[in-house]
Amino acid sequence: MPASAMKPLRVAVLADSDTRWKWGALTANRIAPREVRLDGYLLRGRATPTARQLGEVGVRADSLREVTAVEFLRAMGEESYDILVLALVGGGVQAMLHGLNRAWEDRPGRPVVVTGYVGVVYEKLADGLLLRHGADLVLANSRQDADRFRAVYEGVGAGADAVTEVALPFLGGAPYSGGNNPSAKQGRRPYTVVFAAQPSVPDSRRDRTYLLNRLVEHARRHPGREVLLKLRSKPGEHTTHLEELPYQKLVQRLDPPANFRLVYGHMGEVLDRTDLLVTVSSTAALESLHRRIPTVVLTDLGIREALGNHHFVGSGCLASWDQLDAGHLPRPDGEWVARQGVATGTTPSGAGTYETAFDTARERIGDLLARPGGLPPLSPYYTPVTAPGYLPGILARHHLGPDGTPLPGAPAADREPGPVRQIVRRAARGAYRHGVQRVAPVIRRMGEL
Template sequence: MSHRRIAVVADSDTRWKWGASVARQLAPEHALDAVFLRGRSTPTERQLAEVGIEPDTRREATVAELTGDKELAAADLVVLAVAGGTVLALTHALGAAWEGRERRPITVSGYVGVVYEKMVDGLLTRAGTDIVLANSAYDAARFARAFDSVGVDPESVVECALPFLTGEPHRPSPDRPFTVTFAVQPSVPKDRSARLHLLERAARHARRHPDREVLVKLRSLPGEQTTHVEADPYQLLVERLSEPAPDNLRLVYGNMAEVLDRTDLLVTVSSTAALESMHRGIPTAILTDCGVREAHGNHYFLHSGCLASWDDLDAGALPMPRPEWAAAQGIGRTDPYAAARARLAELRALPHLPPLRPYYTTSSAGPYLLPILTRHGLDEKGNPMPAATPAATGGVRGAVRTAARRGAKRLYRVGHRRVAPALRRWGSV
């Protein structure tokens, strides 16, 4: 095992997948430490197994606890695979904790998927980390321009690609039926009627094409949390179909790359699974049934040539991305992390790394920054606040926590009594 270590701080299964995949691209020879932040979306054992990347060590912590974490401070690299506000809090906290050290870890931040909204919001919270990864040439250019305009070093932006754009090129197989995979999302679309419509159309497609297998690729069990909250799981909506689901419609879990191994047409509203599919040369449809809208994120694919409705797919459409659009998204690149590894080598060669300097400070944006620090248990200097007293946990906060616990128990009962039997009926992977 390598004496060098790379730590990934993650707050959900999706961000762990991104952070761990980035770690493997940046430093495949390093030992991998997983640090999961305690919270609503801390990944479960099942979710971690589905990602398929096993860390050498793993533990849970809060942001405040990480300020005194000696193992984290001893890492060579720290990948912050968390939301933008948490990156900002960690940059303050770790910057304060590592101040004056002769050597400190190199910090890396970035985005789990495509950046189709709140670009400035997310980018400026990540400013101050040593490297900010951009998943395409398009993102790298606009990130660097934004940093330069506010006085942040644009050299911290490094172009790469989504780290899970891997896998073998698509090859249809005569040994299995043509397989359509509908990659669902927890919160896109949010409306129950829209989600049920998409499921109805998947079922109708299966009925119209009995020679095909239609897979509904699920993200999480009801009660499990991921980056986004899922109010109406497809596992329950399948019971509301206007007609019984056909035999060739199946609900499946599993690692997305493994599901794509047997997929001949990927269908989604705006999941990053679309980019994985395109990278492997699999026909990919970005659904228009619920509109092409910023709220759904499918507007990002406007120029891809892959927008299609279920009616189009019923009629036999097999969309493929336009080459120029795909190239701009980093699709099809070989060794897209070479520039990031080169940047790491430059930083390692410095006699001393500069202190971590977030863009937002108490003097430049106190009313914005202070609530973020407080929410993560930090004071205005990024130091841990005293632990909450028992009295402080009562009142409204206590009531909220009690309600959350009760809600979690209800979700578990729903999953146990209703979803598990449904999955046994429809089949799962």
């Protein structure tokens, strides 16, 4: 039977933030061997995306609903899927792997379980990887990551067969061809500099204020340029990481020039009009490099693991604001870019192109789906035997016992919450976000007195 005549694959994605929903949904469509029906599940928590954030992501699903961990596990016990993508933090992945084993123990078959990372892996490599071990596929977004992932798994005696090299699923767009190019809608546009902000890097008021001041000063020095501060979320919203000091509030104390402004929206659309992308360590740098846009990773605050810009050592993209103000434009190293899975076309090393980056994953999933007798139970590295002092706490945070069974009193609703419960939930989230963005910084400053 031709693939076009086959039934769509049923695919579920469980995500805990807007960025992970974007990664999970786009990944699901890229790795599926044929057309899919996509059901989205948003894990209820501090970073559950708002309707605005979901709209900005621009990824559509056939169904989408918010769930607790226990509600999701119940749905997985009742529904039949071909592929399940866990787009969660490491602890969430580990909890779901154990919970799913329990939910599927009396079923004749189960879906192929896939997980991975939404971007650059620059911290907690061993911890995050071992929490993801047990999925059928652990996706690595580059050749470099695939090598590192296998080294960690093999180093602890865990199987590394699940590691599968792919690429970031949201790369694309027209390659950059130079500044001030005519646009069908705008004619000749100004040279545009975009600073891609991050919610938690850097995390101090002093460092964030410094970066903002340098960005504003760059706009003053270059009045003919358009200088944009690209933000991930609006005040009161959360994304993958907490943001205690939103740039929107810091900029209120400044008097930026007319050629400086804040922008939101889809990163790909912002890159469509970008001539220079500047960041500390955002994954946006990889999106920009993929399109051959001049890209700078800042060194002003040092090259440090805490900032994540150490990941770009060897990239050729490291520079400071002083250098940028003087007109310097770094030239990316081709071999380094190729190892990150973001280069298109022929590379010096002969590496494959982005268009074929997901072929291996599709083939592996196809083989697993066709496996006679179905798939064996999931087999995480962490068990009550290998991590008796660590695993129970991870499971308990998702209201699961040491064997993956829901704990008594675990939150689970059989129907959509009523209006009163919805109001209470929104109020609780608002209080939490107020605590993160207003109260916590005050307490921290008081502690430094």
